[in-house]
Every structure is written in C-alpha cells, then in structure tokens.
Amino acid sequence: MKIRPTPKLAKLAGGWLLLGIAASLWPPGTVFWVLAGAALAGAAGWDGLCLRRLPEISVERSLPGVLSLGVDSEVTLRVSADPSQVLPLRLHDHPPASFEVEDLPQEVTLPEDGWAEICYRVRPLERGEQSFEAADALLSSPWGLLNLRRRVGEVTSVRVLPNFQAVARYALLAMENRLGQLGIRLIQRLGEGLEFQELRDYREGDSRRQIDWAATARRQKVISRQYQEEKDQRVVFLVDCGRRMHTRDGEIRHFDHVLNAVLLLTYVALRQGDSVGLMSFGGEERWLPPQRGVAAMNTVLRKVYDLETSTLAPDYLEAAKKLLSLQRRRCLVVLITNLRDEDAPEIVPALRMLKRRNLVLLASLQEAILRETAERPLDSFEDALLVGSAHHYLAARQRAWEEVNAQGCLTLDTIPQELPLRVVNRYLDLKRSGRL
Template structure:
C-alpha cells in the first residue's frame, strides 16, 4: 500500500502549519491537532482500502493470435458490493505493441465495466498473459494498493493466416493471381484426363477422341489437367541469416508466410505438402494432402524461430533424402552467399538424385538501395564498390546453381510468395515432376 494522490498534499499542508507555528502565526496545539486528524483519517482510509473486496476480472482472448495483426482485447470488471475507483493494467507480453493502457475508471456497486485496448503481437510462438494488475484507490484517495487478479493465460501466436482465409473464397488459379503470380495459360494439355468437350480452334489433333467423334458425328476433344497427387516439400532455413529484419518482420517470418501460401495453393491443386526446417530449430512434417493439412503445417511451424547458427546444407539434404523417399519438388528457401556455394552444390546434387530442386534466395533490399545512393567522396565509392562486388559474387553463385540444373529464384522478401507460387505452377504446367 502506497500514498495516494491526496495524502501527500495533506502532509504538505501539515508541514506548512508547522512553519506557521515556527513563525508564531499559529499556536502549537493547532499543529498537533491537525497532525492527529490527518493520521486518524489516513489510518481509517487505509483500513477501509484493505477491506475493499477485489473485483471480478475476465479477459476475452482467443487461443490463437496472428503475428503483427492488431486486435482488440476486452477486459470485464465487476464490483459485487462496493463502489471502486481503480487503474487497470493488463499484463500482456511486454515487448508487444499496445494502445489504450492503463485506464482509470470508477465502478459502481453491483455494476460491470468492460474496457478495451489494442494489441499487436510482435513474435510468433507461445506467449503468456500473466494476469491483470489493478491499482485500487481508497475511498478518500489517501492510499492506493496494487492487486494481481486473474489467472495466467497462454496463447499461441501463428503466422498471419489472413491471406489463407481470403484464398479460401477463390479457386486455386484465382488465388494465384491474388499473390501476384504471372501464369502462362494452357488449355487441355496436362497429363490427367479431366473431361470430354466439343472441339475448339487451337486444339491439337492428338486431343481429338475419334470414337466419341464417330458416335456424335462432330469433333470431340479430350481435355486434360495438370497431374495431381504429387508431393512438395518446403525446406526452410532457420539459421542466422533469417534473423535479419525488413519491413518490421524477420526474414524467417516472411519466408514462413510465403511457404504457407504456396502450401495452401498446392493442397488446393490436390498435391501433398510437407515441411522441413533446418539450420537452427529443426522440424519435419511429412507430406500430406487434404484441407486439414494446412492446419497441421500451421501448428507445426508457429513456434519456429531462427537461431544465430549457420545452416548445414549438406546435413539438411542428407536428412531430407532419408526421410523423403518418393520424388517431390523441394523448395529450399534461404539466402545464398558465395562462401556457401560449394557446400550448397553438394547438397543439391544429393537431392537431385531423386528430387526436383528449386532454391529461393532472398535478396537484401538494403543492398540495392545502398548501390543506388550517390557517390560523393572516397568513402562512398569504397562502400559502393564493396556492395557491387558482393552482389556480383552472389549472382555468380546463383549462376553456378543454374548450371547444375537447379531452378533459382532471386527475389526480395515481399515478392517471395508470388515467385514461389509462379514456379510451383510452372513445374506443374511443364510436367517436370
């Protein structure tokens, strides 16, 4: 229990009375009696504060939140028998952005108060709301007391799955356009039979079904669709390079979001999708298909965090080769540097014995921006030269991968979802699996 907003002014007034006594403006007994009165009021007010019952507190909070998505949180407080004046602090994770706390309110006896504040999770994984802290004021506001109420509550912070729920309203092709993928359209040239239809100008002769044509006495074409029931594995780098931040999010958060987008679309296409994380934190989810598979991927990856260690590409490739026997499309998302290229080439050669490999390398936007800055002096020239040399070495590393027969994607993190979707659909379209 600590002094309230009115006790200190009362003590200051009593001190002024003592000064007046020293200056012989007031008699001594006036100062004594005023001190006794203040002490008696303070003791009585403190006793009344200690006897005040704590209000009932309930927090309306879902079990799952989305990373970097602002949400409104409601707190309900009820005072059963006494009016209360209080200040409310909700003990959410301290590094998260919040707005609207603390709040000061008065609750009448027998009434309920609901207050709201805004919260934006700043990190994926498990988070704990320790409880609610209330600062109660005594009836005469001479004292205040802090009380911890409510029970600790654990929530899960997932990647931002709002794009996935938006994609559910569209077909796979429409959802692909939403992420910005530029698709080359074909008509009826897949490998799985889809339907019979009338001949259209542009159909090849091998599409014509001559038996159906003879029966109906008009040209009938077979229409095919891209082969289904194939497998895709997203291989994600959880090493130190994914700890870099851009646009408020770590690179790993951005590649995880992109991996979930392409996984969702692949599942919509009838393929099975798996996930493997390697470098720092490790995780393995075998390929599976169906609408429920995206929930499995979300639950398996929501708490993955990059760690300040270097990824071992060869170890990751060996582990994946042992776990994934059936041929699949492996989409490795990382940040390729020239010093890694020899080990990475060994890793992709191992994977290529059975699988089709695509390497997506995140491009640092800051380096492109630094290269575009004007050169004013020798320091700027040295800096620009170093950046240009680094980018050239990075480009050479990508070219060595391409000569090995690896599909390479070199994009900034904001363009990664569209690039991955576009490459996945190109693989389907060309029948490379």
C-alpha cells in the same frame, strides 16, 4: 495487494515537514505542527482502513484463441465488484512483452449494480505460445491519500500463428475466379495437360492431337480428350532456420515471410491435389512427411507456427543428406534460405545431391538494406566506404549465384515481401509445363 501513497499525500507530508522547520524557528508553533501531523496520520490511517474494506474485483479477459502475426486484434476486459457498488478504478492489463499495445491503461467506473467493460488493441510481433498475465486494478481511497493495487484476473494463453491472411484472401479470390488480383498467374490451356480426365465433344480451339480418333469413329462425331494437371505429386520445403533468417525489415522478420510463403504454397498445392511436407534445419530440426487432403493444411500450420530461428549457421550438405534419407520418392524440393557468397562451396554440392533424384527450387531472400546502402548518395567519406562495401558484397553474392545457377537448379532471388507470390507462381509454372 499493495497500498501505496498518492502524490496528494506526498505533497501534504512535504507541507507538514516545512511546518516543522517553521516550528523549530518559532517554538509556539510546535503544538500546531504536532496536531497537523496527527491529523494527517489519522486521515491516512482512515483512508487505508477504507481501502481494505473495498469489495473484491474480478476481471474476465476475452480475446480470440488464435492471433495472427502483425495483425491487430481486440481484447476485452469485463470488470465487476463483489458486493456491487459504485467504484472508480484504473485498469492495466499485461499482454506479452512482444505485443504492441494501444489504449492501456484505462479508467472505468463500476455501476452500483452491474459490470463495466474496457477494450484495447494488441498487435503480436512474435509467433508461438504467448501468455497474458493477470491484470492490475488501481483503487483510490475516499480522500485520495492512498492507492491500492490488486492483481486481478487469470493468466490467459494464446497461440500466435503466421499471418495467413494471404491464404484466406487467395481462397476467396479462387472461388471468385479472380486469381490475377493476387499476382498469381494461371495460364489457360483448355484441354491440355498431363493426366487424362475425360472425353468430351470437340470444341473450337482444340488441337488435332487432342482428338480421339477411335471414339470419333464410334460416336460418328468429333471427340476430344480433356486433360488436367497431374495430381498426387509431392512438394517438400527445406527451410533454413539459421541465424541469417532472423533479419528484420520493418516489423516482420524474414523468417516470418518464409512461413507465409510455406503456408500459401501449401494451400495452393493441396488444392491442386498434391501432397506437402517440410523439413527444417540450421536450428530446431523438424520433419513432416508429405501430407495431402483438407486436414493437411492444419497439420502444416501446427508444425510451423512456433518454429523459430537459431544462432547457428546452416549446414546445407547435412540437411540434403538427411532429407534424402527421409524422403526417398521424387519431389519438388523448395529450399528457402539467405544465400551469401561464402555459402557457395557448401550449397553447390548439396544442390547436386538433391538434384539427382528431385526437382530443386532454391529461393533466397535479399536484404533490402544492402540495396538501399548501395544506392545511397555519397555525402561523406563514411558514405563512400559504406557504398563501396555494399557493392563489393553484392558482387560477391552475384558470383555465388552464378555458380549456383550453373548447377541447373531453379532459382528465385527475391525480397522477403514478394517471396510468397513468386514461389506460388513458379510452382504453377512447373505444374503447367509438366516438369513437376
């Protein structure tokens, strides 16, 4: 609890000091100056006494237990006084420093017998465990000479998860059989696949190799084999948490787009009957063996929601060795990183090592600022230097990509915003082609 003077009291005190200067020039005014000072001090003392007699304020904070990165959410503060009375106050909450906040502080008047509510909006810009500190209630004295600041309410913890709205939207569109709206391509190949599902009557458009001649002879009608994509395969993410992944385009960091891609592909793969695992490197190392089933989505989410980047450089070769020691069965390894030209000598042997036993997809994030710099107009000598440097870097990066592509691995070079859908489309292509 802190009592502070208001601007009104400061102005009155300033006026009293000016009266003191005037009284020093005209001695008969000294008595009036002393009386004015006593009156001002008495008024301030009375206001302070009234402030201390104000009722206790309580605040209850209401918000979702889980927030999504970069998504607006509403927070409600319910304010009441004990004992109840008409009471104007100014309320300011304390969300985490990494949140964008709208509509704070707010002024509210408590009714004589009841409570009041205020609402404001927050947008989390960082994942992980976050805390709302206790709020501040600013109360004014009856004559407006003093303010009383009280700390009210309690600390509230909340989890900020990766923005999986794309996953929820995918689920909705999947149920409505409108996956094309997401940009995810499903190639219809009726009856063809890798794993036998059932026998059924022949349909127009079935190929000759689908016909089961033995069943046709037994039933005296043409019978076709129905296939489906093979299930219970394994997808393992190898996620770079090194310093380059901290790059930010707009509000969202590259690494957060990576986690969105991980969640979306996890959802799709689990729906396909496959299992999903994850290993992080280049910072905090986490390992999740391949999981399958409905509960696996939450397992992956809990594993990555507070995963952060580090200031370290990624060690691709060491990561490949560790993954091979942990995951001995064949799988699709999705290596997500930010490939630079200087990485080729290390990442190439790592890819060779992974490729001996697994199918490897290397997904690398492009930095939008480099393309923008390379295409900017030349208005000055400094612009020419910047553009030339950008072209030199991109050319070196392209040479590194050519060396990587020569290893026969699958590759994706994409901007972060397109990574989730491109990774999912590549996975579905692999499922349909039978390479997985």
